[in-house]
Amino acid sequence: MEEFFNELFDYNFFCNKQLIEACGELKKVPEKSIKLFSHILNAHHIWNARIVGIPSTLGVWQEHAVKDxxxxxxxxxxxxxxxxxxxxxYERRIDYENSEGRLFTNTTQDMLFHIINHSTHHRAQILADFRDQGIAPISLDYVFYKR
Known part of the structure; x- marks a missing residue:
């Protein structure tokens, strides 16, 4: 399981880094993309904090400057x-509160996989936003990463 998650998070790291670099080259990053990528970063932080049992220091929809x-x-x-x-x-069950204060329990494995899936979902929204704004979207398909 460790090898599986290491590979998934290497891929996640690669994709996020590509988006950070692409946005760094733009004269103006679309507001929706800033909001969504900040959310990706915040959610990753929040899930990490839940897994280790510490309070999160970032808000779910807190926006960050591209430079950060x-x-x-x-x-x-x-x-x-x-x-x-x-x-x-990885089957250890962790109790946590969601952003609305509701109590849930998931395994470490569930939480780690959620970080990956959630990030992929919002990266796709960012690339659609790029296209809508006339910015050529970058390819973040897993197969291109593996080549």
Whole structure:
């Protein structure tokens, strides 16, 4: 399981880094894309915090300047790899409150996979926003990453 998650998070890291670099080259990043990518970073941070049992320091929809994305992204990735490396049981159940204060329980495995799936979902929305704004979307397909 550790190898599986390491590969998924390597891919996630690659995709986010590509988007950070693409946005860094734009004269003006679309507002919707800023909101969505900030949300990707925040959600990753929040899920990491839930897994390790500490309070999150970021809000779900808190927006970040494009210049700050890389640092947040690296910190999220570093924390996730520590979680993966230290996990002795991916089926460990974790109780947490969602952003609306409702209580839930999921496994570490569920939470880690959710980070990947959630990020992919919102990256696709960002690429659609790029297209809508006349910006050529970048290819983030897994097969291109593996080539």
């Amino acid at each position: 994305w890389e640092d947040i992204h690296y910190e999220n990735q570093r924390n996730t790899f520590e979680i993966i490396t230290g996990a002795d049981n």
